[in-house]
Amino acid sequence: MKGTTLNSSLIRNVRPWGGEASDVTVTDGHISAVAPHNPAAVPEGEVVEGRGRLLLPSFSDVHVHLDSTRLGLPFREHTGAPGVWGMMLNDRNNWRNAEATIGERVETTLRMMIERGTTRVRSYAQVDVDCKLERFEAVVAARETHKDRADVKIIAFPQAGLLLEKGSAELLEESLKAGADVVGGIDPCTLDRDPVRHLDIVFGLAEKYQLPIDIHLHEPGELGLFSADLIAERTRALGMQGNVTISHGYPLWSVSEAHTRALIETWAELDISTATVAPGGRHQPPIVQLAEAGVRVGLGEDGQRDYWSPYGNADMLDRTWQLAFANGFRADTLIEHAVAVATMGGASILDRSVPGLRSTADRPGTQVSDVASFVLVPGDSVAAAVMDRPGDRTVLHRGRVVADQQQLL
Numbered sequence: 001m002k003g004t005t006l007n008s009s010l011i012r013n014v015r016p017w018g019g020e021a022s023d024v025t026v027t028d029g030h031i032s033a034v035a036p037h038n039p040a041a042v043p044e045g046e047v048v049e050g051r052g053r054l055l056l057p058s059f060s061d062v063h064v065h066l067d068s069t070r071l072g073l074p075f076r077e078h079t080g081a082p083g084v085w086g087m088m089l090n091d092r093n094n095w096r097n098a099e100a101t102i103g104e105r106v107e108t109t110l111r112m113m114i115e116r117g118t119t120r121v122r123s124y125a126q127v128d129v130d131c132k133l134e135r136f137e138a139v140v141a142a143r144e145t146h147k148d149r150a151d152v153k154i155i156a157f158p159q160a161g162l163l164l165e166k167g168s169a170e171l172l173e174e175s176l177k178a179g180a181d182v183v184g185g186i187d188p189c190t191l192d193r194d195p196v197r198h199l200d201i202v203f204g205l206a207e208k209y210q211l212p213i214d215i216h217l218h219e220p221g222e223l224g225l226f227s228a229d230l231i232a233e234r235t236r237a238l239g240m241q242g243n244v245t246i247s248h249g250y251p252l253w254s255v256s257e258a259h260t261r262a263l264i265e266t267w268a269e270l271d272i273s274t275a276t277v278a279p280g281g282r283h284q285p286p287i288v289q290l291a292e293a294g295v296r297v298g299l300g301e302d303g304q305r306d307y308w309s310p311y312g313n314a315d316m317l318d319r320t321w322q323l324a325f326a327n328g329f330r331a332d333t334l335i336e337h338a339v340a341v342a343t344m345g346g347a348s349i350l351d352r353s354v355p356g357l358r359s360t361a362d363r364p365g366t367q368v369s370d371v372a373s374f375v376l377v378p379g380d381s382v383a384a385a386v387m388d389r390p391g392d393r394t395v396l397h398r399g400r401v402v403a404d405q406q407q408l409l
């Protein structure tokens, strides 16, 4: 009897995306049936009690620096100097003196993220002449520790640029040989001050190792648009459609409406995706227009309570609130859209076979054949859960409960 039911379980009495009370059957890590909740049924096999909570896809953090956090350590006064280089140096001068090893810090943060509902992760691992592959290896180790609880992809990230310090590009390549999943790049004009050489190295390595690209772009206005142009040009020339992500990019959207329209058109055409961290300040990526144009958009927590920033608490539901708040969303449908971005929007960046959101009304991730990675959370509605951010959560990864009440199982 067990042969057929071994990998099957029932998530009882949940409301997918706030809909009707349902019983969700999971087989081999995927949803095999969704039926109206039947309180009288006596199910066989494993049962997860939903208790009328919302059933949402688990969160996807697609822009997190697992190798820089200080979560769980004593709060530290912010000592960073302004600008990417100043902040990078602040981290470089201090990270080895943290109260816990880099391995412990990465593991703690990933664990806390899983406990709060994130089971899909795309993390940076800084690679430079100071840390070499030490931080990359710490992220690899944490991924291994939690491999049954979360899917983690690693972006080899040249935080200190590729041209300013001798040996940077070689170390980036070494991390790709060692198994990094994505090639990173950063501010090719303002940091390395040689956008063509920077991008040629990044795209060259991506082509050589057949890997996708993720570029941190904080460059202002016209300069940022120039870099975005060079990125699009290379994406087209190398046939890398669907394999390039521009992270942050918030200053790109403040030049003019015509530039914004053209950029959205280009990204939709080349399937260039974007990851936002819902930053403070005036400029936000236009996530509604991006969704309507079919551009993949994901959300991330960036560095969390680290040498760059005191913000962040491993809770993507909090960051979803921030995304809704920063965009001035009030309508329930837009607040729910923020949840869709934070869950399946990011999932579609991690795995290009997962479709991106098609509109602000799209609520994917809880239908038959979808991967059974969920967070159960109480709430009168999805928007209410974003406002209240309750702690009563149950987290499933590929059909298995991996955390409950913010504790790993």
Ligand SMILES: [Zn+2]
Binding pocket: 063, 065, 216, 302, 303
């Ligand atoms: Zn970042």
